[in-house]
Amino acid sequence: MAVVEAIGLTKHFQTKRGLFGADAGAVRAVDGISFAIEAGRTLGVVGESGCGKTTTAKLVLGLEEPTGGRILFEGRDLASLDPAGRRLYRRSVQAVFQDPFASLNPRMRVDAIIAEPLITNESLSAAEVERRVDRLLDLVGLPARAARLFPHEFSGGQRQRIAIARALALSPRLVVLDEPVSALDVSIRAQILNLLRDLQAELGLSYLFIAHDLAAVAHMSHTIVVMYLGKIVESGDAKTLARAPKHPYTEALFSAALPSHPDERREEIILPGEVPSPLRPPSGCRFHPRCPHAMARCAEEAPELAEIDGRMVSCHLFHPAAAGAAREAQPV
Amino acid sequence: MPFGTVTNSGPPLLQLEHLSTHYVSAQGTRVVRAVDDVSLTVRAGETLGIVGESGSGKSTLALTLLRILPPAARIVGGRILFEGEDLLQKSETEMQHVRGKRIAMVLQDPMASLNPLFTIGDQVGEPIRIHEGASRRSAWERARALLKAVRIPSPETRVKQYPHEMSGGMRQRIVGAIGISCEPRLLIADEPTTSLDLTIQAQYLNLLRDLQREHNLALIFITHNLGIVAKMCDQLAVMYAGRVVESGPVSQIFNTPKHPYTEALLNSIPRMTDTEQRLVAIDGQPPDLSALPAGCAFAPRCARAVDHCRVAAPPETAPAAGRTVRCWLAEPALAGVGAESGAA
Numbered sequence: 001m002a003v004v005e006a007i008g009l010t011k012h013f014q015t016k017r018g019l020f021g022a023d024a025g026a027v028r029a030v031d032g033i034s035f036a037i038e039a040g041r042t043l044g045v046v047g048e049s050g051c052g053k054t055t056t057a058k059l060v061l062g063l064e065e066p067t068g069g070r071i072l073f074e075g076r077d078l079a080s081l082d083p084a085g086r087r088l089y090r091r092s093v094q095a096v097f098q099d100p101f102a103s104l105n106p107r108m109r110v111d112a113i114i115a116e117p118l119i120t121n122e123s124l125s126a127a128e129v130e131r132r133v134d135r136l137l138d139l140v141g142l143p144a145r146a147a148r149l150f151p152h153e154f155s156g157g158q159r160q161r162i163a164i165a166r167a168l169a170l171s172p173r174l175v176v177l178d179e180p181v182s183a184l185d186v187s188i189r190a191q192i193l194n195l196l197r198d199l200q201a202e203l204g205l206s207y208l209f210i211a212h213d214l215a216a217v218a219h220m221s222h223t224i225v226v227m228y229l230g231k232i233v234e235s236g237d238a239k240t241l242a243r244a245p246k247h248p249y250t251e252a253l254f255s256a257a258l259p260s261h262p263d264e265r266r267e268e269i270i271l272p273g274e275v276p277s278p279l280r281p282p283s284g285c286r287f288h289p290r291c292p293h294a295m296a297r298c299a300e301e302a303p304e305l306a307e308i309d310g311r312m313v314s315c316h317l318f319h320p321a322a323a324g325a326a327r328e329a330q331p332v
Numbered sequence: 333m334p335f336g337t338v339t340n341s342g343p344p345l346l347q348l349e350h351l352s353t354h355y356v357s358a359q360g361t362r363v364v365r366a367v368d369d370v371s372l373t374v375r376a377g378e379t380l381g382i383v384g385e386s387g388s389g390k391s392t393l394a395l396t397l398l399r400i401l402p403p404a405a406r407i408v409g410g411r412i413l414f415e416g417e418d419l420l421q422k423s424e425t426e427m428q429h430v431r432g433k434r435i436a437m438v439l440q441d442p443m444a445s446l447n448p449l450f451t452i453g454d455q456v457g458e459p460i461r462i463h464e465g466a467s468r469r470s471a472w473e474r475a476r477a478l479l480k481a482v483r484i485p486s487p488e489t490r491v492k493q494y495p496h497e498m499s500g501g502m503r504q505r506i507v508g509a510i511g512i513s514c515e516p517r518l519l520i521a522d523e524p525t526t527s528l529d530l531t532i533q534a535q536y537l538n539l540l541r542d543l544q545r546e547h548n549l550a551l552i553f554i555t556h557n558l559g560i561v562a563k564m565c566d567q568l569a570v571m572y573a574g575r576v577v578e579s580g581p582v583s584q585i586f587n588t589p590k591h592p593y594t595e596a597l598l599n600s601i602p603r604m605t606d607t608e609q610r611l612v613a614i615d616g617q618p619p620d621l622s623a624l625p626a627g628c629a630f631a632p633r634c635a636r637a638v639d640h641c642r643v644a645a646p647p648e649t650a651p652a653a654g655r656t657v658r659c660w661l662a663e664p665a666l667a668g669v670g671a672e673s674g675a676a
Contacts, residue, residue: 048529155617185385185618186556187633190600190611197610212530219602219611242604256534258559260603262583270538271531274499 010068044221236311453491580655
């Protein structure tokens with residue numbers, strides 16, 4: 001069973017204009033997306049600014065309430081959980097954020113930072129808390145003496161280890177990793193990515209991995225979801241998706257990824273224009289104004305996410321005439 | 333000079349000789365060697381990538397080239413030969429005719445490089461008015477043409493707008509337009525795409541490459557991203573703790589890195605193709621420039637360091653034509669030790 005599953009998840013932000021707050025429409029940040037995060041697996045989410053990946057992370061963390069759709073935790077709908085069930089959910093889903101300089105309180109010692117979730121959620125003796133902090137530090141590869149130091153005494157990579165230790169304090173089932181290495185030095189990134197993979201193998205953790213570095217996402221993920229303007233345009237097995245993207249947007253996105261070697265020559269697809277505002281998304285397929293393969297139909301009719309070669313793709317190119325048939329095949 | 337071709341011969345456009353820039357604390361007690369004995373060459377129409385982590389000295393090197401360093405920094409030695417003239421011998425007034433006119437710079441954050449209170453037309457036209465004494469009207473005329481050159485749609489209306497009315501990608505292209513406004517010979521780009529989305533980054537890098545071809549522009553890319561180097565650059569200089577530890581043609585360095593740091597860096601990047609493999613991480617942390625170890629600065633993190641590496645800093649040697657490296661293992665005979673472990 002999936003640890004966390006989203007079904008038709010939607011988040012619209014109402015916007016107001018002027019002194020009396022006249023309704024100015026809704027920002028459709030996340031618009032009916034479905035995905036499942038299996039136990040011990042990593043789901044990678046890629047897409048550019050405004051695609052809704054950070055809103056998705058906030059919805060999964062319970063920091064935002066969805067305006068539509070459902071989130072299931074181990075098969076149970078979050079909306080139907082009692083307060084105790086909600087607390088258990090929040091303990092089971094933890095997060096590591098991009099900037100370890102901003103996410104650690106500079107006035108707290110490392111042991112207090114890591115122990116805080118333990119103290120607020122469990123009634124443990126001081127000795128037990130200390131023992132657990134020691135074990136967590138060891139788990140993330142920091143020496144025991146780190147416990148008595150302050151965050152400013154550490155480098156970026158070590159701080160991110162502290163943030164990971166804090167996220168693991170309550171033995172979560174799922175950790176949301178929002179750009180966990182992009183603020184770190186190049187030579188340190190591999191250390192943290194390796195640590196995250198080791199922890200997953202050791203503790204059976206699930207990850208929701210969000211990053212703009214496509215190679216890092218492909219390296220870390222089992223499944224990848226590609227988002228554009230609040231919608232999933234393609235999802236599937238990470239390796240096959242990265243190697244042979246199907247949706248024209250995925251194709252352009254991966255072709256825009258920087259090469260890892262100067263002799264690597266690939267066809268480059270340069271998309272015209274920029275991502276439109278999610279306040280007024282284009283009609284039909286939201287990608288059609290920038291799509292090199294757009295047809296007349298794309299401007300009128302939104303394509304459904306449907307299976308093609310073991311993968312989910314939302315594009316009229318792959319479902320020529322049978323739009324009605326594709327609609328029935330949509331839920332996963 | 334031939335136009336539109338990349339030549340490896342011909343006189344260098346820019347030549348750095350043993351350039352050193354140090355930061356000195358107010359009491360003069362602490363010295364940080366941010367740039368230490370750097371020698372590099374850039375030819376017309378060529379692209380040089382300078383790669384390093386934070387604190388490696390790459391941005392200080394860029395500021396040194398234009399002599400726009402903060403007050404605590406001192407250029408303590410070396411020469412900057414640009415088109416045959418030593419920029420370090422020039423007066424401040426003479427330097428003002430170099431900056432923006434012959435050497436231009438594009439910075440990381442386009443929002444911080446644009447003044448929010450002036451129109452795009454005024455800001456793109458400003459260098460033209462200053463350096464060429466053009467009237468406001470003709471500078472605006474040129475600004476419109478420049479916006480068109482950097483592919484801003486409907487430049488007629490955009491020149492009248494303000495920076496906040498543009499997207500990030502557009503702002504970065506406007507900064508690029510300001511950079512090329514006086515047709516410089518050399519453009520220095522310091523992390524120009526870190527704030528951009530992937531597809532917008534691809535647009536921008538292609539634009540830079542087209543501008544380079546059209547104007548036979550030499551480019552210096554300052555970045556921590558080896559992908560940008562692989563895509564854009566002809567030559568590469570790898571900096572570590574203020575020194576260039578390796579330099580040479582990009583594809584040679586990617587295929588046969590000579591310095592253990594370069595090699596480790598190349599191995600540590602995740603690749604789209606082999607996702608199963610564990611990444612080869614570099615142990616330890618980048619060094620503190622004010623408390624560098626004796627000997628080679630990379631030795632504490634180097635898997636192949638020998639005793640001699642911790643005693644003396646390696647000199648810059650040339651393992652092949654057009655390449656340099658600072659490593660005892662590349663020159664075992666020089667060190668007189670470590671020949672056995674270095675030969676492999």
